[in-house]
Amino acid sequence: xxxxxxxxxxxxxxxxxxxxxxxxxxxxxxxxxxxxxxxxxxxxxxxxxxxxxxxxxxxxxxxxxxxxxxxxxxxxxxxxxxxxxxxxxxxxxxxxxxxxxxxxxxxxxxxxxxxxxxxxxxxxxxxxxxxxxxxxxxxxxxxxxxxxxxxxxxxxxxxxxxxxxxxxxxxxxxxxxxxxxxxxxxxxxxxxxxxxxxxxxxxxxxxxxxxxxxxxxxxxxxxxxxxxxxxxxxxxxxxx
Ligand SMILES: [Mn+2]
Numbered sequence: 439x440x441x442x443x444x445x446x447x448x449x450x451x452x453x454x455x456x457x458x459x460x461x462x463x464x465x466x467x468x469x470x471x472x473x474x475x476x477x478x479x480x481x482x483x484x485x486x487x488x489x490x491x492x493x494x495x496x497x498x499x500x501x502x503x504x505x506x507x508x509x510x511x512x513x514x515x516x517x518x519x520x521x522x523x524x525x526x527x528x529x530x531x532x533x534x535x536x537x538x539x540x541x542x543x544x545x546x547x548x549x550x551x552x553x554x555x556x557x558x559x560x561x562x563x564x565x566x567x568x569x570x571x572x573x574x575x576x577x578x579x580x581x582x583x584x585x586x587x588x589x590x591x592x593x594x595x596x597x598x599x600x601x602x603x604x605x606x607x608x609x610x611x612x613x614x615x616x617x618x619x620x621x622x623x624x625x626x627x628x629x630x631x632x633x634x635x636x637x638x639x640x641x642x643x644x645x646x647x648x649x650x651x652x653x654x655x656x657x658x659x660x661x662x663x664x665x666x667x668x669x670x671x672x673x674x675x676x677x678x
Contacts, residue, residue, distance in 0.1 A: 440667040441543055442468060445477035445552065445632025446656035448518065451493050453482075456657050459678030463661060464500045467676075471509055475541075476532070477632045477654065478516025478552030483595065485587040486580050487525035498530040505531030514539065516633065517554045517567065521576065540624050544668040549626040553633030553653070556612035556620065562601065611636065617651055618644045628671065630654070630664055637662055639673055 449457055468474050481494075505511050513532040515522060527534050537555065541548045557563060569575060579587060602610065611634055621629055621644035630652045637655030641648060652673055655662030661676045 439470075439472045440665045441473050441475065441541075442471045443475045443477060443550065443630050443654060443664040443666070444657075444662065445516070445654040446479045446635060446662075448479055448482040448656065449493065449497060450482040451491070455678055457493065457496070459657065459661050460497070461500050462678065463663075464504050467663070468504055468509060469507060474504065474509060474511045475550060476511065476513045477550055477630065478514050478554075479518045479632065479656075480513070480516070481519040481522075483591050484519040484521045485584065485591050486521060487523045487529075489584060494526070495529075498526060501530040501532055512539075514550065514552055516552045517563075520570065521580070538620070538624065540626060543666050546628055546666070546671075547624075547626045548628040548630060548666065549621065549624045550630050551620075553612065553631030556616045556631065557610060557633070558613040558616045559609045559611075560605065566598075610634070612651075614642070618642065618649075621645065621649055628652070630666075632656070637673055637675070639671075 444463075447456055447460055449460065480497075501511055511530070511532045512535050513522065513527070514535045514537060522534070524534070538549065538551050541550060554563070554567065579590070617629065621627070625645060627644065627647060627649040629650070632654040634653060635656040636653055638653050640651040640653070642651060643649060650671070652664050652671060654664055654673070655675060661678060663674050663676070665672045665674055
């Protein structure tokens with residue numbers, strides 16, 4: 439048996455092939471898993487659980503059918519879909535997790551997170567993140583009419599695209615010290631995250647011992663998952 443991890447699907451109406459790939463994954467590979475963990479950025483954007491977007495209903499139904507079949511599904515927010523709330527969690531059967539979570543998988547302690555908080559070389563992003571994670575700001579935003587929320591979200595995505603185009607590749611990757619610090623804080627030798635769209639398994643030293651950082655790939659032209667079983671941790675790309 440195995441536990442599966444995915445992240446960075448960035449589902450959106452304009453990318454039907456990725457949606458189709460995800461639906462196939464939910465009906466196929468995921469069905470025989472012990473559990474499925476989605477480590478953020480499942481959706482390209484999220485302006486509230488009350489958004490009537492038909493794609494959201496379709497995805498909620500598909501995940502619900504997986505959890506109803508007996509495979510639990512867990513979700514950690516990404517920087518795109520950090521506003522996914524209790525209503526969508528209930529609709530989809532997903533359980534919302536805190537931004538850092540340690541799992542005990544077949545005797546292996548594994549820290550999971552989205553990964554954006556590891557990018558500490560980008561203070562501009564972290565300041566933005568602190569702002570949009572402020573509870574009263576979120577409450578205020580979610581109280582606005584949908585068409586205004588849609589407009590604000592579009593503006594924020596445009597601004598972020600413009601800002602990122604001038605940032606170097608190093609700034610947008612994780613900071614090596616931040617990685618060691620978080621692994622030592624949680625006393626783990628394994629970390630799985632997404633966000634950077636640079637799938638790889640890195641070896642490092644943390645807690646004075648060998649440690650591993652597994653980075654999930656984004657779903658652009660193919661899927662990406664991490665499969666943890668009793669004897670292995672594999673990073674697996676697969677076609678839609
Ligand atoms: Mn992300």
